[in-house]
Amino acid sequence: MSQLQEWVRRPRNESLLSVASGVLLVGAFAPFGLWPLAVVALAGAFWLWSGHGPRRAFWLGWLFGLGSFGAGTYWLYVSLHVFGNVPLPLAIGLMVALICFLSLYPALVAAIAGRLAPEAGWRRELLLLPALWAFAEWFRGWFLTGFPWLSVGYSQVDSPLAGLAPVIGIYGLGFVLALSAGLLLQFLALHHRRRLPPAAAFLALWLAAAGLAQVEWTEADGEPQRAALLQGSIPQDRKWDPEERQPTIDLYREMTEAHWDLADVIIWPEAALPVLYHQVRFQVLDPLAEEAAAHDTELFMGMLTREVEGHFYNTILKLDADEHHFYRKNQLVPFGEFFPVPDFIRNWMRMMSLPYSDFERGGKDQTPLQLGGRPIAASICYEDVFPREIRRPLPEASLLVNVSNDAWFGDTIAPHQHLEIARMRSLEMGREMLRSTNTGVSAIIGHRGEVRERLPQFETDALVGEFQHRRGATPFAVIGNWVNVPVFLVLIGVGGWFRRR
Numbered sequence: 001m002s003q004l005q006e007w008v009r010r011p012r013n014e015s016l017l018s019v020a021s022g023v024l025l026v027g028a029f030a031p032f033g034l035w036p037l038a039v040v041a042l043a044g045a046f047w048l049w050s051g052h053g054p055r056r057a058f059w060l061g062w063l064f065g066l067g068s069f070g071a072g073t074y075w076l077y078v079s080l081h082v083f084g085n086v087p088l089p090l091a092i093g094l095m096v097a098l099i100c101f102l103s104l105y106p107a108l109v110a111a112i113a114g115r116l117a118p119e120a121g122w123r124r125e126l127l128l129l130p131a132l133w134a135f136a137e138w139f140r141g142w143f144l145t146g147f148p149w150l151s152v153g154y155s156q157v158d159s160p161l162a163g164l165a166p167v168i169g170i171y172g173l174g175f176v177l178a179l180s181a182g183l184l185l186q187f188l189a190l191h192h193r194r195r196l197p198p199a200a201a202f203l204a205l206w207l208a209a210a211g212l213a214q215v216e217w218t219e220a221d222g223e224p225q226r227a228a229l230l231q232g233s234i235p236q237d238r239k240w241d242p243e244e245r246q247p248t249i250d251l252y253r254e255m256t257e258a259h260w261d262l263a264d265v266i267i268w269p270e271a272a273l274p275v276l277y278h279q280v281r282f283q284v285l286d287p288l289a290e291e292a293a294a295h296d297t298e299l300f301m302g303m304l305t306r307e308v309e310g311h312f313y314n315t316i317l318k319l320d321a322d323e324h325h326f327y328r329k330n331q332l333v334p335f336g337e338f339f340p341v342p343d344f345i346r347n348w349m350r351m352m353s354l355p356y357s358d359f360e361r362g363g364k365d366q367t368p369l370q371l372g373g374r375p376i377a378a379s380i381c382y383e384d385v386f387p388r389e390i391r392r393p394l395p396e397a398s399l400l401v402n403v404s405n406d407a408w409f410g411d412t413i414a415p416h417q418h419l420e421i422a423r424m425r426s427l428e429m430g431r432e433m434l435r436s437t438n439t440g441v442s443a444i445i446g447h448r449g450e451v452r453e454r455l456p457q458f459e460t461d462a463l464v465g466e467f468q469h470r471r472g473a474t475p476f477a478v479i480g481n482w483v484n485v486p487v488f489l490v491l492i493g494v495g496g497w498f499r500r501r
Helices: 003-008 011-026 037-049 054-072 076-083 088-102 104-116 122-140 152-156 160-189 196-212 242-257 277-294 343-351 381-385 387-391 414-429 475-479 484-500
Strands: 218-220 225-231 265-267 298-306 312-319 324-328 377-380 400-404 433-437 443-445 451-454 461-467 470-472
Touching: 003 011, 011 037, 011 054, 037 054, 037 104, 037 122, 037 152, 037 160, 054 088, 054 104, 076 088, 088 104, 104 122, 104 484, 122 152, 122 160, 122 484, 152 160, 152 414, 160 196, 160 414, 160 475, 160 484, 225 242, 225 433, 225 443, 242 277, 265 433, 277 298, 277 312, 277 324, 298 400, 312 377, 377 381, 377 387, 381 387, 381 400, 381 414, 387 414, 387 475, 400 414, 414 433, 414 443, 414 451, 414 475, 443 461, 451 461
Parallel strands: 225 265, 265 298, 377 400, 400 433
Antiparallel strands: 218 470, 225 461, 298 312, 312 324, 433 443, 443 451
């Protein structure tokens, strides 16, 4: 063993390098966009975990998670304390608790690999670790309502691997990235005469992905239309102040009236007005619906609604002259829109004047909203993080529409990460997306995940541009993860069987 390897393999240095590998992984995501770092960071982590039993591997995997989730989701503090008014100690405690919990996923990947195949080799690096990594990311996107933020495949929306997204989706991309890291380790570990197979496999994998990027899985449906996406840029710490209510209503009404003749559809962001639907229906919304009909323009807006029985919903509202149509958010944000805590904790939160009320889920069987006579896949904020939520109305839905309020994140990396996630949904589904946000990043996204037009953050403006309905379906839009997950499990089983043999 070389002196460098001896230095790296010292327990303290291994621990520090595991954290550093996790931090390095964050550089692959937006806003940095250094997508090759995803392969490098995973390869470094996999190498550090090798040669260890499950206990030590678990520790190193957990440290890797602390580095990646700590550096990649630090903005939770801003959402909780700066804008959510959660007391500082509690905000820090919740953020640290979530980061520590999320770090268990790479820790378990490392521990299981340390049990089944602790020593470096092709079975571990080309079968077991890629399958374990991809399965853990899929499970993280589902377990306890799911938190799939920073799934490693999102970092590849601008890389040659992007061509695989319409076929195998975000978790399939995670498998391919982990496999690429394993091939890199094999290349570095073998003598020069035996390096050709892993190098050729790596090159073939990436070239095949680049080739698939040339395939058009869907096609344009009808003539292009024009959209106006309104970005009111209301600061989150002032949004719900009583004195801001009327100025905000006036702002969105004036911005809308200025675009009646410039767009076929106007879209407001999530919860654009600091009021409930029933409070402004007759004075504000019904007159706007009549104006929209007179100008032959469709109008969508994010709005909070309350039913007679007292249930609250986060809603997208479509205004028609004769009827208002609703899409109610189904995938809610834990501790933001619902609080999975026992009653005694709710009572404590009530005494401390902390938020504790829940929104209701809209349900999976809602009738899709329509735009231009075609059904669309509507989503609100956090829902676009979940491929299953966006897939549900497809392939009938011809367009993706997302309204969001990323003001909760402030001027952090989170809005850029969220835009990257939205781009991946368009790429997976082969659909364009209209994305209207309160403070940015508002954008029109093409069906290949490219940002065609966008507004600067924190500016009050309207993004006016063309969009296109599309028909047809990508393989992933049809199949989802029904093939990915069984394949991951089979490969894990095969890796374990080789170990027993």
